[in-house]
Amino acid sequence: MTMTITATHGGAAVPTAAEIEAGIQARMRRRRLLVITLRIAILVVALGGWEISTRAGWVDPFFFAMPSGIADQIWTWITEGTSQGPLWYEILVTLEETTMGFAIGVAGGVACGILLGRNKLLADVFSIYIKIANSVPRVVLGSIFIIALGLGMPSKVALAVVMVFFVVFANAFQGVREADRAMIANAQILGASSFQITRSVVIPSAMSWILASLHVSFGFALVGAVVGEFLGARHGVGLLIATAQGAFNANGVFAAMIILAVLALGVEYLITIVENRLVKWRPAPFNEHA
Amino acid sequence: MSLSVSPTSTGAIPVPGLAPAIELVNVSRRFVTPDGRMLTALRDFNMTVGRGEFACVVGPTGCGKSTTLNLVTGLARPSAGEVRLMGAPITGIDPGIGFVFQADALFPWRSVLDNVAAGPRFRGEKKKVAYERARDWIARVGLSKFEGHYPHQLSGGMRKRVALAQTFINEPKILLMDEPFSALDIQTRTLMQDELLALWSGSGASVIFVTHDLEEAVALADKVYVLTAGPATVKAVYDIALPRPRVMSEIRYEPEFIEIARVIWDDLREEVQIGQQRAMGQAH
Numbered sequence: 001m002t003m004t005i006t007a008t009h010g011g012a013a014v015p016t017a018a019e020i021e022a023g024i025q026a027r028m029r030r031r032r033l034l035v036i037t038l039r040i041a042i043l044v045v046a047l048g049g050w051e052i053s054t055r056a057g058w059v060d061p062f063f064f065a066m067p068s069g070i071a072d073q074i075w076t077w078i079t080e081g082t083s084q085g086p087l088w089y090e091i092l093v094t095l096e097e098t099t100m101g102f103a104i105g106v107a108g109g110v111a112c113g114i115l116l117g118r119n120k121l122l123a124d125v126f127s128i129y130i131k132i133a134n135s136v137p138r139v140v141l142g143s144i145f146i147i148a149l150g151l152g153m154p155s156k157v158a159l160a161v162v163m164v165f166f167v168v169f170a171n172a173f174q175g176v177r178e179a180d181r182a183m184i185a186n187a188q189i190l191g192a193s194s195f196q197i198t199r200s201v202v203i204p205s206a207m208s209w210i211l212a213s214l215h216v217s218f219g220f221a222l223v224g225a226v227v228g229e230f231l232g233a234r235h236g237v238g239l240l241i242a243t244a245q246g247a248f249n250a251n252g253v254f255a256a257m258i259i260l261a262v263l264a265l266g267v268e269y270l271i272t273i274v275e276n277r278l279v280k281w282r283p284a285p286f287n288e289h290a
Numbered sequence: 291m292s293l294s295v296s297p298t299s300t301g302a303i304p305v306p307g308l309a310p311a312i313e314l315v316n317v318s319r320r321f322v323t324p325d326g327r328m329l330t331a332l333r334d335f336n337m338t339v340g341r342g343e344f345a346c347v348v349g350p351t352g353c354g355k356s357t358t359l360n361l362v363t364g365l366a367r368p369s370a371g372e373v374r375l376m377g378a379p380i381t382g383i384d385p386g387i388g389f390v391f392q393a394d395a396l397f398p399w400r401s402v403l404d405n406v407a408a409g410p411r412f413r414g415e416k417k418k419v420a421y422e423r424a425r426d427w428i429a430r431v432g433l434s435k436f437e438g439h440y441p442h443q444l445s446g447g448m449r450k451r452v453a454l455a456q457t458f459i460n461e462p463k464i465l466l467m468d469e470p471f472s473a474l475d476i477q478t479r480t481l482m483q484d485e486l487l488a489l490w491s492g493s494g495a496s497v498i499f500v501t502h503d504l505e506e507a508v509a510l511a512d513k514v515y516v517l518t519a520g521p522a523t524v525k526a527v528y529d530i531a532l533p534r535p536r537v538m539s540e541i542r543y544e545p546e547f548i549e550i551a552r553v554i555w556d557d558l559r560e561e562v563q564i565g566q567q568r569a570m571g572q573a574h
Contacts, residue, residue, distance in 0.1 A: 186395035189363060189387055190409040190460065200408075204399045281399040281440045 065250035073255040082240055087259075093235040094225055095263060097153055101160020102221035109165045109217075110210055113172025117206070118198060123173075130169070138162050139227050146232045156233065160224035164217040171213035175206025208282070211275045218267050222260060309377025311464055311496035312339040312362055317371035319357050330521035331357040335371070337498075337515060337524065344490065344497045346507035348558060349517030350565030355500040356392075357522070359466045362498065363387055375464065385413070388462030388495070390453055390470040396441045402428060402452050403437040409460040427455040431485065447478035451485065458489050465495040469502065483510060483538040491535065504558060508532075508551050509541050516557050519565035526557055 015023075047067045053059045054066035061069060077087040084090060116123040142159045149155035179202045187201045229238025237256050244252025319332040331354035339345045349355050360366035361373050364380045364387075373380050375387075396405050407424035411417070428434055431451040441449055450470065457465070467486075471479045487510065490497060501507050507514050514528045532546060541547050 180393075180395070182391045182393045182395040183397065185363075185365060186389065186391060187397075187408070187412065188365070188383060189389045190456070191385060191412040192408075193412070196412055200412075201397065204397070207399075279399070281401075281442070283442045 061250070062248070063250060065254045069251040070254045070258065073249075073251040074258065077255065083243060084235060084239060090235055090237055090240055091259065091263070093153075094222075094229065094237040094260075097156040097225040097228070097236065098160055098218070098221045098263075100153075101157045101224055102164055102218055104157070105161040105164025105217065105221065106168050106214065108161070109168025109213075110172045112165075113169045113174075113210075114176055114198065114203065114206070117173045117176025118202065130166070134166050134170075138166075139223075142224075142228050142231050145228065151232050151234055156225045156228035156236070156238075159228040160221040163220040163224035167217040167220060168210065168213045171209045172206055175209030176202050178209070179205040208279060211271075211278065214271050214275075215268060218271060219264055222264055226260065308341060309374070310338045311341045311343070311376060312337070312498065313372075313374040313377075314338075314358065314361065314368075315372045315374070317361060317368045317373060319354070319361060319366065320369045332361075332368075333521040333523050335523055339496050339498060339513075341496055342494050344499065344510060344512045345515060346511035346513070347498060347500045347515045347517060348502065348504050348507045348554075349522055350519045350558075350562045351502055352569070353517050353520040353561070353565060354522035355502075355517060356468050359389070359468050359498060359500060362464070362466055363389060384464070385460075386463035388457040388460055388465045390450075390457050390465075390467045392469040392472055394441070394449060394453075396449060396452055396456070398441050401438050401440055402433060402444070405441070405452055406455045406459055409456060413460070423459055424455075427459045428452075430458075430489070431455045445478075446474055447482060450474065450478075450482055454482075454486065454489060458493065461493065462495050465490070465493075465497045467497065467499045469500055471506070472501070472503070479506075480538045486510070487534075487536060487538075504555055505542060505551055508547060508554065509536065509538055514554060516554060517561070519561045519568060525561060526554075528554055 050059075051067045054061040054064065081087060082090060116126060139159075141162055142155070145155040145158045149158060183205070184197055184201055187197050192200065225236070226238035226241070229236035230242050233239045237260055241253055241256045244250075244256065314335055314337040317332055317335045318330065319335075321329045321331060323329055335358065337345070337347075337358065347355050347358060357366070361368055362375070362380075364383045375384055397408065400408065403421065403424055406427055407420045410420035410423060415423075425434070425437065428437055431454055433448060433451055433455070436444060436448065441452065444452065453470070470486075471482050474482060483506065499507070499510060504514075508530055511530050514530060516525045516528070517523070518525045528550070530550060532541065532544075532550075
């Protein structure tokens with residue numbers, strides 16, 4: 001094919017398709033390298049600037065911590081354990097509270113979203129209450145849960161559930177409502193019962209909405225668990241922050257923050273894998289590596 | 291020329307002893323708009339489709355053509371009048387109905403095979419039997435190589451083939467089609483029309499095919515209903531006596547076809563103009 005094209009244009013000077021492709025690929029590689037270099041440069045400048053300004057005495061490390069101090073703190077926690085016990089145990093406690101709260105909140109949110117999305121009467125009756133409940137600042141409920149459920153795990157799980165539920169509910173509800181009318185009519189005429197329509201049309205079409213909400217809501221669950229620990233607990237990363245705060249240990253606060261960020265990123269990665277597996281029927285998006 | 295290109299009043303070819311497949315008797319359909327106003331889509335609408343007959347409905351855009359189909363499915367109820375299938379009033383969605391939609395109504399999360407097998411599976415057929423029959427129907431629309439593909443990986447014409455297989459696998463006695471090919475390019479549309487006639491000729495189904503394309507209607511139908519601009523009622527019914535089997539790519543150039551299309555177009559044009567003026571008047 002390339003032969004005929006060059007022949008009709010009548011010149012060996014015209015580059016072949018392979019040559020053009022090679023050129024484009026080289027340009028794409030250079031650009032990717034540029035992006036990565038710039039990212040690293042920004043990190044170095046930000047952390048380096050912070051470190052230098054604290055060492056030079058422009059910023060007081062006692063209040064604002066310093067990168068090397070934070071790294072030291074994390075290292076100490078890993079090697080010698082925290083004042084409450086080994087670091088891995090604290091992380092495990094927080095992670096357990098978060099995942100339990102997340103799972104219960106997601107299950108409840110999806111179930112209620114589908115129920116109300118499929119039933120107009122229920123939706124009309126409950127929508128007002130859900131709006132009210134959603135406008136209440138839910139973190140405050142943490143105090144109630146500590147009073148009612150004690151300092152142990154249940155109060156943190158409850159707060160995480162409350163944080164997650166509304167986000168997932170709102171998305172599941174919207175996803176069910178947006179299910180294509182023609183597709184539902186098609187299933188109905190093909191012979192589907194109401195239950196079959198819910199299972200094989202409504203839920204799959206709401207799935208992208210629900211999965212989108214999972215990214216946000218895992219962060220919310222983590223906030224719920226940490227705030228719960230903050231308000232009163234025996235173990236957990238939130239308690240680490242509270243202890244560090246009490247001891248005016250700015251490095252400790254930042255160190256705990258970084259640990260939480262790493263947790264959140266790790267789970268975000270897992271959710272993305274699950275999402276890609278569940279919605280493999282969708283056309284592949286053009287990402288930056290394409 | 292012995293062509294009967296004149297509006298007939300009854301239209302139906304009566305089969306002795308058998309009630310017609312589809313009857314709409316003095317049907318009206320009114321909607322209430324969100325701001326509480328009454329909107330009449332169909333008024334005193336009469337239509338009779340005999341068993342095994344192919345009826346096309348043409349009319350100006352937005353006149354209520356699709357409403358007639360919704361009434362036959364049972365998804366919508368008439369405000370007045372009666373709709374009968376095989377002589378019996380409609381009580382729900384009749385299992386003998388097949389419907390091909392204008393929009394893409396395939397399930398995008400299911401492969402071609404699962405899409406085609408959906409009907410039998412919904413109706414409780416065993417998985418093995420359903421898939422076997424689905425494979426057979428996929429082969430009949432020429433997509434055997436694409437069984438495992440998802441709809442987004444197929445072209446518009448291929449997706450319509452899947453939609454046809456999905457509908458025909460239920461062996462519908464009544465086939466309703468709502469501008470099914472309007473989104474396709476003209477070459478693909480011609481191929482799909484041939485495909486449809488081939489599938490239909492072996493099925494014995496009675497068809498109502500809604501379209502705004504008069505040539506498509508004349509090429510496919512035994513009988514063409516021309517509707518007035520909304521609220522729609524039947525303006526005229528034409529019997530199309532062109533011989534079958536018809537070849538879509540050639541029928542357009544036959545003198546009888548052109549003659550029939552011109553006569554019907556004279557009738558339809560008035561309504562299209564009325565509809566157009568009304569639509570432009572609403573903008574003010």
